[in-house]
Amino acid sequence: MTSLAIVSHHAVDLLRFRGSLIRDLAVSGVRVRCLAPDYDASTRAALAALGAEPVDYRLQRTGMNPVRDLAAIAGLVRILRRLAPDVVFAFSTKPMVYGTLAAWLAGVPRRVAMVEGAGYVFTSSGGRPGWRRRALRFAVEALYRVALGRAHRVVFLNPDDRREFIERGLAASAKSVLLGGIGVDLQAWRVAPPVTEPMSFLLVGRLLREKGIVEYAAAARRVKARHPQVRFILLGGLDSNPGGLDRPQVQAWVDEGLLEWPGHVPVQPWMARASVFVLPSYREGVPLSTQEAMAMGRPVITTDVPGCRETVQDGLNGYLVPARDADALAGAMLRFVDDPGRVVSMGSASRRLAEICFDVRKINQKLTAWLLA
Template structure:
């Protein structure tokens, strides 16, 4: 029996982003253990239902404290030596770096790292970075280089990240492979009837500036001036990331009537009531939220940046706009308000694209082969 350890930064993300993979691997006879720093009774039970074993470890998801991080790495090495896995699979920035290094130090035979996106420090902010950000980027770049140099395989979700990491010497070309998105369960995320009355735009994401939320609000302000009945919904919870928006700022937009903010809630019911999915992000891996929206037959407005451009064929299943351009974003929204029929036609194109490109069963077969062979 192959013994696999998955290293994550968040128990909920294990279920949301790796759930189908864990289920498929466990069903095939792989012994799957999942490490996360924040299990509770509910997430333990859900993970066990997938056929995996939850394992606690210590990790701060954000921030860099060298002493604390060193202690966490040492603890992770001890856990991996005790579990003695054949393969370690780590995703998200800190688990990917520290999990891969710890697996190498623990003598794990095979180490696979997944780069799900370039991350906060490597995402352009539109401003000249300060000395602190430049220093952190340099430090994180060095850690990437060391950790990914000890991985047997580095998985990327989009070709821009793969090219950039290889060109900067952060990952070896011969170890790098392209997955193209983690995929969605098309039997769960089924196509829903189009919604046009009233027209409703939906953005789903962590409340970070680099998700394009400020531009989304500015576009909403423009559109509502001419189409006051239009709904704008923002789903997502507050975050500890340095680029996070404050509760006061988001609540002020909601109080002004520019958007609805239910908070961190299940996405599917809101997608069923949405007309168009919007993600004006500055950079992504390949966003799962967009893949889910496409599977449900929703047109997409997104930015022409790494990770996002892979989800939209401009004029076919939605529109691509420049990043940080609220005017262009508002103009794309108005296309649907002027011709509501595009919601249905472009939504059908989104579903076809999801079936062709983002079927989680096909994607998991490819990923499992990289993990186990």
């Protein structure tokens, strides 16, 4: 029996982003162990129900502390030596770097790393980055170079990230492959009846500046000045990432009447009540939330940046706008407010594109071949 260890930074992310892959691997006879630093009883039970074995390890998700990080790598080495998997699959920045290095040190025969997005240090801040950000980028690039050099395969979600990593010498072209999105379960995320009254825009994501949330609030202010009945919904929790927004800022938008903020809640019920999905991000891998919106037949407004542009054919299933441009974002929103019929026609196009490009069954087959080859 082939044994595979998946290294993650969040137990819930294993369920949300890797659940179907874990289930498919387990059904095919692969022994799957899932490493995460924050299991609770419910996530353990959910992983077990998929056919996987939850395994605890220690990791501080954000920040760089050499002592803690070396301890995390050492702990992973001990765990992987004990588990002795045939393959280690690591994703998200810290688990990808530390998990791949630990797998190499532990003598794991096959190591696969997934770059889900270039991340905070590669995302333009809109001006010249400060010395702290430049120093962090230098350190992260050095870690990428060392870790990805010890991977047998490096999986990218969009071509821009793959090209940049190869050009910077962070990943070898011969080892690098393009997945094109992790995919969505088209049976679980079915088309919901279109909503046009009231017109409702929805943004889903961690509360980071890089997600374009500031621009979303500014665009909401512009649209509501003309159409006060339009709803703007924000789903997501606060985040300790350096680009994280604080609670008073988000609450100020709520108090002003611009945004509704239910917090970190299940996405699907809110998506069903939304008219248009919006993600004005500065950079992504290929966002799962947008794939889910497309599967449910929702038009998309997003930015013309790496990762986001892969989800929208401008004018067909939504609109591409420049990053950090609240005026352009508001203009795209007003197209739907002024012509609600676009919600229906563009939503249907989104579903068709999801079926062609983001069917998780097809994507899992491709990823499984790379993992087990």
